[in-house]
Amino acid sequence: MKSIIDKLNKAFENRVRLGIMSALMANDEVDFNQLKDLLGVTDGNLASHLKALEEKKFIETRKQFIGRKPNTRYRATLDGRQAFQSHLEALEALLKGQ
Amino acid sequence: MKEEQNYQEDLTHIRDIMERSSRFLSLSGLSGVMAGVYALVGAVMAFLILNQRQELPQWKRMHPNDPFIAQQLILVGVGILVAAIGTGFYLSRRRARKMGVKFMSATGMRLVINLLIPLGTGGLFVLMITYQGYYGLAAPLMLIFYGLSLLNASKYTLPDIRSLGLAEVVLGLINTAFIGYGLYFWAVGFGVLHIIYGIAMYQKYER
Numbered sequence: 001m002k003s004i005i006d007k008l009n010k011a012f013e014n015r016v017r018l019g020i021m022s023a024l025m026a027n028d029e030v031d032f033n034q035l036k037d038l039l040g041v042t043d044g045n046l047a048s049h050l051k052a053l054e055e056k057k058f059i060e061t062r063k064q065f066i067g068r069k070p071n072t073r074y075r076a077t078l079d080g081r082q083a084f085q086s087h088l089e090a091l092e093a094l095l096k097g098q
Numbered sequence: 099m100k101e102e103q104n105y106q107e108d109l110t111h112i113r114d115i116m117e118r119s120s121r122f123l124s125l126s127g128l129s130g131v132m133a134g135v136y137a138l139v140g141a142v143m144a145f146l147i148l149n150q151r152q153e154l155p156q157w158k159r160m161h162p163n164d165p166f167i168a169q170q171l172i173l174v175g176v177g178i179l180v181a182a183i184g185t186g187f188y189l190s191r192r193r194a195r196k197m198g199v200k201f202m203s204a205t206g207m208r209l210v211i212n213l214l215i216p217l218g219t220g221g222l223f224v225l226m227i228t229y230q231g232y233y234g235l236a237a238p239l240m241l242i243f244y245g246l247s248l249l250n251a252s253k254y255t256l257p258d259i260r261s262l263g264l265a266e267v268v269l270g271l272i273n274t275a276f277i278g279y280g281l282y283f284w285a286v287g288f289g290v291l292h293i294i295y296g297i298a299m300y301q302k303y304e305r
Contacts, residue, residue, distance in 0.1 A: 018108060022115035030119065034204050038119050088112065091105050 007090035009083055011056055016041055016049045021084045024076040031073045058083060122205040122255045124194035127304055129186035130296025137288035140178040144171055144281055213251040237280025241270030241287045262295045
């Protein structure tokens with residue numbers, strides 16, 4: 001049991017980060033406002049979690065302009081996808097092991 | 099014990115976000131029912147238009163090789179389309195509000211675009227071939243193109259749409275073997291199937 005718990009990734013312990021990664025696994029690219037609507041969190045809260053995931057190189061950003069408004073889009077990196085996949089498998093293994 | 103419950107909640111949360119971020123879920127079943135009702139009303143109108151010409155023998159009346167009749171039929175068809183889309187738009191927006199989600203979201207736009215590309219192609223194609231006089235092919239082609247459009251759109255909304263699409267395609271293919279009975283197949287495909295699916299989806303998701 002202990003070894004499976006070790007496989008859980010600390011980076012995904014937070015619900016907001018878990019939500020961000022889930023949305024980026026199911027879609028190629030998601031922008032900041034879509035994530036905000038989806039997760040129902042404040043700008044600042046979302047931004048800090050995005051930053052943390054970006055620092056771990058689990059997600060990457062692409063900034064562009066739509067008209068005159070800046071628009072930041074996010075996508076999961078290969079590392080991020082693999083890390084999230086192992087986290088998911090560990091979660092499922094833990095629940096099966098009960 | 100507390101931790102295990104947390105893991106379960108994590109998994110539920112992941113599934114929920116994945117689904118909500120990739121599919122448009124506020125599609126209203128009632129709009130399907132209404133589309134079916136409009137289609138049946140339209141089919142009755144088309145039947146009356148086709149039977150205006152009592153001087154023709156029965157078997158010939160279903161072949162509208164008369165531009166005026168064809169025009170009337172196209173008008174009825176466009177009328178149904180506008181009414182069905184308008185109602186679907188209105189009811190789905192109402193449902194989105196009830197669910198507390200945004201209506202014109204990225205998932206909604208993606209659904210509309212992926213539905214309209216094959217559907218628009220089919221619509222223009224059917225208009226062009228009826229213009230050239232292939233009236234008998236209009237109904238089966240509408241069913242087939244509509245079915246394929248739904249099949250494509252089903253990836254972006256409630257997955258039940260997929261089997262409705264398959265049913266429409268099968269109906270269109272059968273109709274191709276019975277050219278001349280298009281109106282009846284059309285009434286089943288666009289009327290009866292919409293009503294059945296609409297009720298089933300309403301029961302499943304909205305009650």
